[in-house]
Amino acid sequence: MPFVRISVTDKMPIEKRQELPKVVYDAMRASINIPESDLFVALHAHGKGELVADPKFMGMQRTANFTLVHITLRRGRTVEMKQKLYREIARLAEERAxxxxxxxxxxxxxxxxxxxxxxxxxxQFVEAQKPEVSA
Known part of the structure; x- marks a missing residue:
């Protein structure tokens, strides 16, 4: 049940943009055990000056293809699972887009x-946790 927001610039070709939801979904399936069909993504293409990232922060060499992936999900994944997710998203984004x-x-x-x-x-998750009351 993660909810994903992906932000890119409107200069990124639509073909690249359209790959990103599937990239993130496949990476989540492979690394953090989300169920099949659990795909909820908002993809935003921002105009000039609306998506700002320092091109060199933390030693990166960012370009106009800067992609911000923000995933909201329930607590409970280990650090190792999260690190695997990061690696898999980066790998698939390069490979597919x-x-x-x-x-x-x-x-x-x-x-x-x-x-x-x-x-x-x-x-729904709260309702599913409520004990059944017998009449």
Whole structure:
């Protein structure tokens, strides 16, 4: 049930952009055990000056292909799982979309089951945890 926001510039070719949701989904499936069909992505293409990243921060060599991946997910993944996720997203972004690993920034935000509603105004994970009451 992760929710993913991917931000790129509007100068990035649409073919590259369209690969990114699948790249992140496949990396999450391979590294943090998300279920099949659990794909919720908002892809944003920003105009000039709307996506700002220092080109050399932390020793990177960022280009116009800078890609910010922000994943909101439930708590519980190990550091090793998260590191595998970072590596897999960077690898697949380069392999499938030609985006260099230096251009891929990933941020994880964790929360709990009470922080998700998939529709109908219900926190489905909370409802699923309630014990059944017999009549």
């Amino acid at each position: 030609g985006i260099a690993p230096d251009d891929v920034m990933i941020v994880l935000s964790e929360n709990g089951p009470e922080d998700w509603s998939f529709g109908k105004g219900v926190a």
